[in-house]
Amino acid sequence: MTIDFDLQTISVMTAIVVVVAGVTFIADTLVRRDEVAGRIWALAYLSGILTVLSYLFWAANNDAWWAVAVGNAGYVATAGCLWVGARAYNRRPGFVWVFVVLITVAAAIAALIEGPTGGDWAGAGLMFVAIAGFAGGAGVESLTGSMGANPNARALAGVLLLQSAYYAVRTVVFFSGGADSELFRTAFGTASSSFIVVTVTIVGAISMSVLRADRARLRGIRRPRVTDEAAGLALGGLESLADGWMRRGASRGRGIAVLAVRFDTLEAMTTAFGRNAADDMCAAWTDSVRQHCPPFSAxxxxxxxxxIVISPIEPGTDARGIADAIIDGLLDPGMADLGGIRPTATIGVAESDPAEPDEGAPAIIARAEATALYAIALGESVVVATDAPTEPRTA
Known part of the structure; x- marks a missing residue:
């Protein structure tokens, strides 16, 4: 049993899918007060709605030939906004939107120049080329940067590249054989293009909704960085600072504790949400470490x-307590589960000997970092090194 649909039915069904998906996406954008990428994608759906309504109006009223120009411009704007939105999500600066606006206006003018005699395909050549280019750009952009690192963008990239390839071939067939050729009518006519539109609309709505939801989880963790004594120092400057603390504290029996902190879940965050989102999360975790260190720590x-955390300590102070406070801070209700990934850290701890103030900060830092690697191998959150660097003990 086969079901045959006429072109009018296909057009109406396509319009229903685009309008429903578009209204839903736009309404969700208004409720979320979304960031720039989400708003641009909502504009793409708004343009898509304008496109299908214009084509339906033209189909119902052949005297409204200008509706073809509006529909063509809306279709080009839809593909262009998908590209600009993907660039905005990846935080790529630029004025590509100016190019999109110019091509959109050109698509409308091309159809208006042909006038009533252009029929259904007035200005189609330029429109096909523009859609192929913008959809291809959006597909490639979806595989790079923050979007490329997010698995949820791969389906979107796939359908956009499919659309680009379809319109590239459609352009060649259109210019070589014309819209009345048998190949164009059967393989690249309204029925096949409607299938592409529905596929991009549905997959795009799902993928982009998930992408912006993932980004929305991270907006609340962006905090201003807290400066301290080590801000802007090279490692050599930090070592000089620590050496000074050891020399001044030696006469009072005071030393320093050096903690090598490794954020275990940073790689998972980068894979899930991309480098930009991971950097935001890492900044929040670093601020948490600062907040839970003793006063005057660097x-x-x-x-x-x-x-690398360096903190002056009083005689008898257990440096493990500093590490435990840092771990507890990362598991604070205000930090836990941000972005859907619970932050965890591994910390290697080394202490200076007040009786040996000339030991040197580089040696203690190296001992702390070696202990952190040992802790990772053991699967422990905190490991404190003994006086013998080769014999760290778990704590």
Whole structure:
């Protein structure tokens, strides 16, 4: 049993899908007060709604030939906004939107120039080329940056690249054989293009909704960075600072504790949400470490997800307590489960000997970092090194 649909039925069904998906996405955007990428994608759906309504109006009233120009411009704007939105999600600066606006206006003018005699395909050539280019750009952009690192963007990239390839071939067939050729009518006519539109609309709505929801979880963790004594110092400057603390504290029996902090879940965050989102999360975790260190501690970011904490300690102070406070801070209700991933850290601890103030900060820092690697191998959250660097003990 086969079911045959006429072109009018296909057009109406396509319009219903686009309008329903578009209204839902736009309404959700208004409720969320979304960031720039989400608002641009909502504009893409608004343009899509304008496109299908214009084409339906033209189908119902052949005297309204100008509706083809409006529909063509809306279709080009839809693909262009998907590209600009993807760039905005990846935080790529630029004025590509100016190019999209110019091409959109050109698509409308191309259809208006042909006038009533252009029929259904007035200005189609330029529109096909523009859609192929913008959809391809959006598909490639979805595989790079923050979107590329998010698995939820892969389906979106797939349908956009499919749309780009379809319109690239459709353009060649259109210019080589014309809209009346048998190949164009059967393989690249309204029925097949409607299938592409419905696929992009549905997959796009789902993928982009998930993408912006993931980004929305992270908006609340962006905090201003807290400066301290180590801000802006190179590692050599930090070592000089620690050496000074050891020399001044030696006469009073005071030393320093060096903590090598590794954020274990940073890699998972990068894979799930991309480098930009991971950087925001790492900044929030670093601020948490600063807040839970003793006063006058210096926190140095050696590399993304790798911190060196140096803190003066009184005689008899257990440096493990400092590490435990940092771990507890990361598990605070205000930090836990942000972005859907619970932050965890591994900390290697080394202490200076007040009787040996000339030991040197580089040696203690190296001991703390070696202990952190040992803790990772053991699967422990905190490991404190003994006086013998080769014999760290778990704590």
């Amino acid at each position: 926190v140095f970011e050696r590399a993304p997800g790798s911190l």
